[in-house]
Amino acid sequence: MKKKFYTLLSGALASTLVLAACGEEGNGDDVDDTNEDGIEDAGEETEASDVDVSNLQLGTGSTGGTYFPLGQQIAEALNEHIDVDDFDLSSVSTGASVDNISSIYRDELHLGMTVHLPALDALTGAGAFEGVEMDNFGFMGHIYPEVMQIVTTEGTGVETLADLEGKSVAIGPPGSGTQEAAKTILEAAGLEEGDYEAMEEGFGDATSRIQDGNLDASFGLLGLPNGSIEELEVSGRDVKILDIDDETLATIEEVSGYEGYEIPEGSYDFLEDPVQTVTAYAVMVGSTDTIDEDLGYEITKTMFEHSDAISHQQGDHMTKDNAMNGSEGLPIHPGAEKYFEEEGILE
Template sequence: VKETAGSAANLRLLQENYISVAISQTDMIDEAVKSGNSDFSALSALYTEYCQIVVRDDSEIKTVSDLRGKTVSVGEEESGTAQNASRILSAYGISDNLLKTRNMNYTKAAEALKNGEIDAMFVTAGIQTSVIESLAKELPIRFLQVEGNALSILTDSYDFYDAAVIPAGTYTGQDADVATIGVKSVLLVGNKISENAAYTLTKELYEHASDLQYAMPLSLELSLDGITVPLHPGAKKYYQEAGIEIPSGM
């Protein structure tokens, strides 16, 4: 297991054969394919990642528009978070020169937010993200909503973004739903992986789905949801055996 900066880094390392299996967001997969990086295949859709924008509860920042002129962690370089942050800010008419961005991992960003060194942090991850919950237990926080015209711009412009809601009570002190966008994550393998290995990986994933239910809820019925690249032949074999209808072209 290798720790990376995120989706874009995972795709690059997969292309370079430095890693064999990776998780990436569908928006980053789409961008990689358009840039000519397509030496990978899908095993399964995984879960929805939520774009979560966190500020201190005592902050004067009430909306995404209020981030103008502020210092904001937009995630690490080569991460899906950085891509999501850029697109969300653009939808609100905020270009890079209208705020100070910092490329920080989530742990460092949370510490910086707690210490008042930054004004907000972007996190794209499954809800109940541990670093956010830990921060919420140390000091009151709030979430900025992605809504209205900006939400429409994002969901209309990009097929892989959907309107999403972080339910009230997801985090300590969060007493209201939060509107945002969600993006699917997908489990990928390099095309050099054998059919047997890909079949076994996919089979093991779903045979042990109940063991992963808390950290990564999986549904065989939604296993192909949001996938825009071809399935590996080994994964396709497993789904055919499981009676899952595979769309043409996948």
Template structure:
């Protein structure tokens, strides 16, 4: 073990005390508590967001938790207005919000919303009961009752337009994922069109209780949707659900965690650091967090990064275009 001279040890101790004092001073500007806007119970956003909030609260010793919301579109508004410190959103609604095209606030450019870290891709997938006879999108009958999730959610914003583009005629229904799953099982709905991280808790629960069909896009349908919507091709692995025997074709949008741009830089830095340096812990929250890694910051080309988040990425060798830092 190396022996230090008394003067050297004194200097080190003094430096450590000064550093501790600096950290304490920075921390004094932190909020006393925080909320994370998630989505409805039974969906991946709620599980991921609530688990992440609990992790950050424990890691940084700040009171915080997840809040049930209408999903990505509402979360953008909540964060912009300062009614939630953090939220979860999808790139489609985020682009609409910064351009003043949010359905919740037409004309208002939400410029107090900053990106923190990548979460996962949101696949758009369709589930029916096996005894419905619906095995493809073209099998969906005219006037089918389709549940699209909470009003103004990513699913409700984009999936109806996608199905209309594919010539599906339907009655639009909204609600939380757990409720819609129950309605499907009770015969009150014919189809549920999900946009959520996989595995979707409501679908996993459904397939334990009854036989379901998970409907994929055929190649022609896939090309039509990719040409007309801000999505990418995605494959749902067969291992995701016990119902699937092989990978299923789908489309997806990326999700990012967002923060109020006016939150203290040091606070957001520590939140980002804790999240990016503990992927195993994030995976224990939800396995979709396998892609909650810094390499995926490249999938945000819409929102400015919070300077606290950007500082962590740059310190760790990840480049961000200066134009994308608030």
């Protein structure tokens, strides 16, 4: 049954709420419920029944990564096929995982794409969310497996993770799953902050600077294969993806939820041998403050039953068989739970 038009609550949040993970400075006031990263308590909750469905926003990531183009297509598929009056969803470029969850917490976004591990941290106030527990979001389905790809080129002198010492390295935008994973990997390899020149930028910008010879390497938690890497190869650069050695991998798996993954040879034209790296899940989460059960049901149902409208290659992973990947430990959005139970996906 179609949902009727909602009315947006005005003034639900102060516009001065900011997230240091987005690279912005706070207003200098001491706030007891703000963690050292600048993530503040959202304050008064917005009623889900008051959301304006004609002005919904989906947080994606940087323009050179996987989230942004895939998120655009997810939004287009929902706008075309969802059975909700006045429904209109826009996809917006953001700092990705941490940024998206924090913006949902502040009612600035309604849906967000995220690596499942930062989402778990948000629930307990750990990692980038230290001191602020965020529980106003729910899992709405698996999107695709995220694969860490550490890219460099011939001529940089970088053959191993250890060789990144003293090099310029793009670790991903503030608030991204890439940056969190990159720091975990570098620390496991024995490199602390200051041992390398950290550049906080999106993967697309980073590969452009690698192409120009202005950057030595870049981390990217991305779909496989990735278009920016393919474009870097086409530019004539001799591209390499760094291997994570067994000892470093064992440390990563011990201290985090990332799991070992082997990038198959031939995944790119230049890749003649498999590469050992790590993986996690990209998932969709939705606000439980502004997306009620009925709307959440329609969004989840449409996302999985019309995934064939998504031409991006990572859309192939959005199937009912994969729907619960990355959900362990996360609250399920009531609307998604209703759909998953209806389909026998969630017993």
